Amino acid sequence: MKRVIHILLIEDDTLDQMEVKRTLERRNILHRLTILTNGEEAIQMIENTDEDIEKPDIILLDLNMPKRNGFEVLASLRANDRWKDVKVFVLTTSDEVSDKHAAQLHGISGFITKPLKLESPSSLDAFNLMIDLMNI
Amino acid sequence: MKIAHIILVSFFSILILFSITTFINYQQYGLVNENAERLERSTLIVRNSNRFQRNFLNMVSGLRGYLLTNETSFLQTYDSAVVENKHILSELTTLVPEGSDQKIILDDIRELQKYWVSEFATPLLEAKRNADISEKENQAFHKLYREKLLNKLEKDVQASLQRKFSDFTNYEYGHRISDRENLAHTVQNTKSISFYLTTISVILGTGIAIFIAHYISTRIVRMVKMANEIAGGNYAVYMQEKGNSELSQLTRALNNMASILGSHIAVLKRQKDEVDQFAHIVSHDLKAPLRGIDNVVTWIEEDHSFDLPPKVNEYLKVIKGRIVRAENLLKGILMYARAGREAPDREVVDVNEVLAEIRGDLGTYTGIALEIQKPMPTLFTQRVPLVQVFSNLIVNAFKYHDKKNGAVTISWREEGEYYHFFVSDNGPGIPELYHQKIFAIFQTLQERDTLESVGVGLAIVKKILDDRQLFVSVTSEPGKGATFSFTWPKHEEHETSNPHPAYRR
Numbered sequence: 096m097k098r099v100i101h102i103l104l105i106e107d108d109t110l111d112q113m114e115v116k117r118t119l120e121r122r123n124i125l126h127r128l129t130i131l132t133n134g135e136e137a138i139q140m141i142e143n144t145d146e147d148i149e150k151p152d153i154i155l156l157d158l159n160m161p162k163r164n165g166f167e168v169l170a171s172l173r174a175n176d177r178w179k180d181v182k183v184f185v186l187t188t189s190d191e192v193s194d195k196h197a198a199q200l201h202g203i204s205g206f207i208t209k210p211l212k213l214e215s216p217s218s219l220d221a222f223n224l225m226i227d228l229m230n231i
Numbered sequence: 232m233k234i235a236h237i238i239l240v241s242f243f244s245i246l247i248l249f250s251i252t253t254f255i256n257y258q259q260y261g262l263v264n265e266n267a268e269r270l271e272r273s274t275l276i277v278r279n280s281n282r283f284q285r286n287f288l289n290m291v292s293g294l295r296g297y298l299l300t301n302e303t304s305f306l307q308t309y310d311s312a313v314v315e316n317k318h319i320l321s322e323l324t325t326l327v328p329e330g331s332d333q334k335i336i337l338d339d340i341r342e343l344q345k346y347w348v349s350e351f352a353t354p355l356l357e358a359k360r361n362a363d364i365s366e367k368e369n370q371a372f373h374k375l376y377r378e379k380l381l382n383k384l385e386k387d388v389q390a391s392l393q394r395k396f397s398d399f400t401n402y403e404y405g406h407r408i409s410d411r412e413n414l415a416h417t418v419q420n421t422k423s424i425s426f427y428l429t430t431i432s433v434i435l436g437t438g439i440a441i442f443i444a445h446y447i448s449t450r451i452v453r454m455v456k457m458a459n460e461i462a463g464g465n466y467a468v469y470m471q472e473k474g475n476s477e478l479s480q481l482t483r484a485l486n487n488m489a490s491i492l493g494s495h496i497a498v499l500k501r502q503k504d505e506v507d508q509f510a511h512i513v514s515h516d517l518k519a520p521l522r523g524i525d526n527v528v529t530w531i532e533e534d535h536s537f538d539l540p541p542k543v544n545e546y547l548k549v550i551k552g553r554i555v556r557a558e559n560l561l562k563g564i565l566m567y568a569r570a571g572r573e574a575p576d577r578e579v580v581d582v583n584e585v586l587a588e589i590r591g592d593l594g595t596y597t598g599i600a601l602e603i604q605k606p607m608p609t610l611f612t613q614r615v616p617l618v619q620v621f622s623n624l625i626v627n628a629f630k631y632h633d634k635k636n637g638a639v640t641i642s643w644r645e646e647g648e649y650y651h652f653f654v655s656d657n658g659p660g661i662p663e664l665y666h667q668k669i670f671a672i673f674q675t676l677q678e679r680d681t682l683e684s685v686g687v688g689l690a691i692v693k694k695i696l697d698d699r700q701l702f703v704s705v706t707s708e709p710g711k712g713a714t715f716s717f718t719w720p721k722h723e724e725h726e727t728s729n730p731h732p733a734y735r736r
Contacts, residue, residue: 108519108523188519188522209522
């Protein structure tokens with residue numbers, strides 16, 4: 096019996112949001128998606144002590160965002176006792192090599208390379224891994 | 232002080248010193264001349280005085296002979312001596328300078344002679360002439376004769392005259408000696424002065440010449456060194472110079488030039504970096520929206536292609552094609568901006584290996600042979616740019632080949648410190664009109680739709696060779712093929728260490 100996965104997507108580009116949504120739908124993954132469009136909103140959510148705020152199973156994080164970027168969100172996550180164990184996947188484009196190295200230092204679970212083309216297996220490796228992790 | 236002034240001042244000082252030397256020598260010449268004249272005159276005076284003395288003796292002996300023998304020949308001797316002495320006296324008067332001691336002596340001599348003639352000779356001769364007339368007159372003569380000639384006075388007059396003559400000649404001789412001594416002294420003085428002045432002139436002249444030569448030479452050497460530094464790309468050179476000479480001004484102008492050149496080059500470098508960075512950012516940032524469009528088109532194709540009319544699907548394909556082209560153009564800009572930006576270390580590069588590598592990457596082109604002149608040389612250089620030049624030229628030759636069975640030939644020859652490489656094909660060739668144009672970025676000679684090409688390959692080749700001040704050229708016969716050739720240094724120290732003499736921008 097598959098459970099519904101709660102995914103928090105932190106991504107400013109609407110096209111990228113659509114892309115994630117579409118991929119989840121096409122792969123028939125039972126999910127609930129919360130979308131935040133910038134790092135500041137994400138940090139506010141993480142730092143809010145209100146117990147009513149539901150912690151997601153997984154976070155998909157874009158690095159290049161206005162106001163507060165992905166690295167600041169990662170730092171905030173790791174500094175927070177309640178959130179520090181949440182699994183984080185970073186959304187990147189293939190040529191942001193230095194960003195990938197920097198993100199790795201924050202102990203993330205994997206990268207998802209944009210664009211998420213169904214026919215391109217490499218870009219989906221991490222996505223598959225993510226789903227496998229959720230299905231255990 | 233200006234060099235021209237130093238040269239002028241020293242030239243004039245030496246000129247003045249030499250003028251003084253010449254003037255002193257000229258004066259000396261006058262003195263010697265004057266002395267010679269004086270010597271000549273003195274000789275004449277002595278000779279005349281001797282003649283006068285002799286004549287006077289003749290007068291005395293002539294007078295006595297006549298008075299004793301009554302022979303008229305004695306009288307002739309006496310007369311001629313009187314006449315001659317008159318000439319000699321007038322000559323001596325002109326020779327002896329007026330107001331001198333000699334003049335006084337001469338006047339005394341004249342007076343003494345006159346006195347002797349008037350007091351003794353004339354009365355005796357008169358008496359003698361009358362003696363034949365009567366006995367009384369004869370006795371008168373004898374009386375006068377005894378009175379005058381046997382008298383001591385006549386002897387004293389003679390002796391006094393002799394003494395005067397002796398004084399006269401002695402004075403001349405004495406003067407001659409002192410003149411000679413004076414002259415010798417002046418000659419010695421002049422010699423010393425001439426010697427010292429000439430020595431000073433020579434030392435001064437040599438010193439100034441050495442100073443000027445050293446001054447000019449050191450500055451020129453320093454400036455040549457500086458110019459070489461500037462030519463070598465070091466614009467931070469500066470030469471301390473405080474003087475006011477022409478060379479100091481030139482040095483300061485050179486300093487100024489170096490600093491202006493340095494700042495301009497720095498601005499140019501910064502602008503070039505900015506352009507490269509700009510190209511990098513533009514191509515990178517343009518990729519994101521392009522990818523977005525590509526995504527949406529992909530979604531439409533994947534999710535909705537069955538719902539759409541065939542025409543729309545066709546349009547979607549066109550959009551996809553254009554996206555690929557735009558992506559390739561962006562890639563091209565990136566590649567062009569990156570070409571030559573990395574500066575890898577120099578290493579030993581075997582062109583045989585390089586070409587084998589490129590041959591391996593050419594798998595997709597069939598029917599065209601790659602012929603390589605064996606063996607290709609080995610160079611010491613940066614590997615990546617050389618590979619890029621070869622690769623771009625060879626790929627172009629294959630890509631644009633229009634024959635089913637064609638060939639691309641790589642050859643080379645040695646040219647001094649360079650290798651000259653040739654990439655020839657027997658493809659369509661390039662009309663001469665386009666030989667310059669093809670090296671510009673985004674220039675392609677075929678419609679973009681017939682063959683997807685971005686037009687950066689040759690631009691990158693040109694950029695790499697331009698950065699090294701090397702040259703690339705193309706020769707072609709349309710329909711028969713084209714040959715691209717370029718030079719590359721055998722041993723490269725740094726990027727611009729080996730500009731080719733034939734390099735023209």
